[in-house]
Amino acid sequence: MRILVTGGAGFIGSEYVRTLLGVPGGGAAGVPAWKPPQVTVLDALTYSGNVANLAPVADDPRLRFVQGDIRDHDVVDRAVAGQDVVVHFAAESHVDRSIAGAAPFVTTNVLGTQNLLDAALRHGVARFVHVSTDEVYGSIADGAWTEDWPLAPNSPYSASKAGSDLLALSYHRTHGLDVVVTRCSNNYGPYQYPEKVIPLFVTNLLDGHRVPLYGDGGNVRDWLHVHDHCRGIALVQDKGRAGEIYHIGGGTELTNKELTARLLDACGAGWDRVTPVADRKGHDRRYALDITKISKELGYAPSITLDTGLAETVRWYRDNRDWWEPLKAANA
Numbered sequence: 615m616r617i618l619v620t621g622g623a624g625f626i627g628s629e630y631v632r633t634l635l636g637v638p639g640g641g642a643a644g645v646p647a648w649k650p651p652q653v654t655v656l657d658a659l660t661y662s663g664n665v666a667n668l669a670p671v672a673d674d675p676r677l678r679f680v681q682g683d684i685r686d687h688d689v690v691d692r693a694v695a696g697q698d699v700v701v702h703f704a705a706e707s708h709v710d711r712s713i714a715g716a717a718p719f720v721t722t723n724v725l726g727t728q729n730l731l732d733a734a735l736r737h738g739v740a741r742f743v744h745v746s747t748d749e750v751y752g753s754i755a756d757g758a759w760t761e762d763w764p765l766a767p768n769s770p771y772s773a774s775k776a777g778s779d780l781l782a783l784s785y786h787r788t789h790g791l792d793v794v795v796t797r798c799s800n801n802y803g804p805y806q807y808p809e810k811v812i813p814l815f816v817t818n819l820l821d822g823h824r825v826p827l828y829g830d831g832g833n834v835r836d837w838l839h840v841h842d843h844c845r846g847i848a849l850v851q852d853k854g855r856a857g858e859i860y861h862i863g864g865g866t867e868l869t870n871k872e873l874t875a876r877l878l879d880a881c882g883a884g885w886d887r888v889t890p891v892a893d894r895k896g897h898d899r900r901y902a903l904d905i906t907k908i909s910k911e912l913g914y915a916p917s918i919t920l921d922t923g924l925a926e927t928v929r930w931y932r933d934n935r936d937w938w939e940p941l942k943a944a945n946a
């Protein structure tokens with residue numbers, strides 16, 4: 615089985631590639647049953663893409679890396695030709711950047727996805743896995759979203775992801791393309807670009823700097839270790855039903871204040887290192903996914919507890935300054 619992984623040099627995509635090739639970056643057990651003969655990564659290497667994320671598998675003869683943009687018709691046509699499966703991670707992924715400027719979110723997340731879907735159709739790809747987010751549902755005060763919940767995205771990022779989800783599903787309904795969509799909660803783990811809250815806070819704290827806490831710190835997120843996310847995607851790729859959406863959650867809800875307390879503790883710092891900052895515009899209050907469907911149909915359950923996962927993650931950033939220091943220096 616030949617697999618094309620778009621965005622495979624990013625945080626989650628690279629974990630998927632390392633997992634496919636048998637080197638789980640999260641340090642936890644649980645890899646898919648199949649071993650693909652070839653994994654092609656298509657990645658534009660934007661600010662968040664990094665070939666260093668693929669260093670553990672760089673010498674694997676099954677890995678082929680193509681630097682290219684999913685918005686480019688010819689690049690995508692060549693990359694998709696001959697593939698059995700496309701697993702689509704490539705996206706502009708940071709909400710704050712979408713508030714500052716939405717254009718690349720629309721062109722990459724919506725038009726880039728459409729370009730890939732067209733190529734998958736032309737080349738008779740057997741399965742297209744579209745990786746998405748719980749943010750497409752907006753915010754939920756109580757309970758948890760099921761897969762049939764109406765979409766109500768609030769940020770340009772989540773609106774662009776919702777658009778791409780609907781396009782992907784439309785290619786199944788209109789053209790019969792074998793599409794499955796996954797929607798997951800907030801990921802954390804090694805190799806996450808240090809603009810997202812956990813690596814930002816950990817690297818700031820390790821450097822003796824302060825951390826910015828949005829608003830009253832009461833926004834609630836469900837945390838999912840990236841390795842569990844990739845196990846869930848692998849299950850969906852393997853056994854998910856065409857045209858279906860599957861939630862992949864971590865089952866651990868925390869307010870941002872509770873998360874901050876854990877990170878301060880793990881880095882040996884106190885609340886004097888926290889600077890309250892104005893809330894993010896349109897900040898969703900709470901996300902929560904119901905994962906009954908993937909649990910019952912595909913036997914998914916998160917395997918890494920937040921305590922273990924956070925401790926491992928903090929250790930990874932402590933031990934891998936060579937990976938994140940250049941990224942932070944480039945942003946300074």
Ligand SMILES: NC(=O)c1ccc[n+]([C@@H]2O[C@H](COP(=O)([O-])OP(=O)(O)OC[C@H]3O[C@@H](n4cnc5c(N)ncnc54)[C@H](O)[C@@H]3O)[C@@H](O)[C@H]2O)c1
Pocket residue numbers: 620621622623624625626627656657658659660661662663664682683684685702703704705706707708722726745746747748775798799800801802807
């Ligand atoms: N990080 C999370 O917590 C989270 C949660 C839910 C869903 N997701 C989804 O998972 C996917 C991966 O997220 P991530 O956190 O790894 O993001 P990331 O920003 O770390 O990686 C994105 C990758 O896509 C590549 N890319 C961006 N634009 C491209 C383009 N036009 N052409 C080719 N490559 C391009 C980048 O170079 C990078 O390697 C995204 O689709 C995102 O919406 C992420």
